[in-house]
Amino acid sequence: MKQKRKPKSKIHLLAIVLGILFSAFIFFTIGIKVISGFFDDGPGTIKLSLESFLSWDNPGPYFITYTIGYVLVFLKPLWGSIIIMAANIYLLLFAAFHVPPIFAIIGFVVGALYFAYWFFEKRNHKYAA
Numbered sequence: 001m002k003q004k005r006k007p008k009s010k011i012h013l014l015a016i017v018l019g020i021l022f023s024a025f026i027f028f029t030i031g032i033k034v035i036s037g038f039f040d041d042g043p044g045t046i047k048l049s050l051e052s053f054l055s056w057d058n059p060g061p062y063f064i065t066y067t068i069g070y071v072l073v074f075l076k077p078l079w080g081s082i083i084i085m086a087a088n089i090y091l092l093l094f095a096a097f098h099v100p101p102i103f104a105i106i107g108f109v110v111g112a113l114y115f116a117y118w119f120f121e122k123r124n125h126k127y128a129a
Contacts, residue, residue: 011120015113022106023070030063059099062091066107073111077118084111 008016033046037060046060065087073080085108092104 009117009120011113012117015110015117018106018113019070019073019110022110023067026063026066026103026107030059031067034060034063059095059103062087062095062099062103069111073114077114077121081111081115081118084108085115 030046034048037046037048046058048060048064052058052061066084069080069083069087071080072083088104088108088111091099091107092101
């Protein structure tokens with residue numbers, strides 16, 4: 001006998017839609033430059049090194065950290081959302097002069113929506129048991 005799947009909450013659907021839109025935007029603006037930086041040294045590419053992760057003077061480390069958090073959010077929603085929010089806070093505090101703050105604000109909202117979804121799901125399971 002098949003079980004009917006419970007519909008997702010509106011917060012989760014909003015997080016998925018905003019997350020997909022923002023992730024696609026980040027991929028097409030930063031990700032292409034990071035990927036081409038692995039294969040090329042041409043103009044417009046982003047090279048990643050350990051120093052770039054410490055200083056965040058280019059948007060490459062943000063792209064890598066956000067992508068790891070976004071993939072992780074589907075496996076472990078709490079940890080994925082914390083990584084996404086932390087990456088955006090770090091970007092806003094330390095790289096605000098190199099990257100427009102709107103990236104950090106929208107990315108933080110994506111992480112906060114996934115965190116809210118995780119929180120409400122945990123609370124509902126606690127009271128349902």
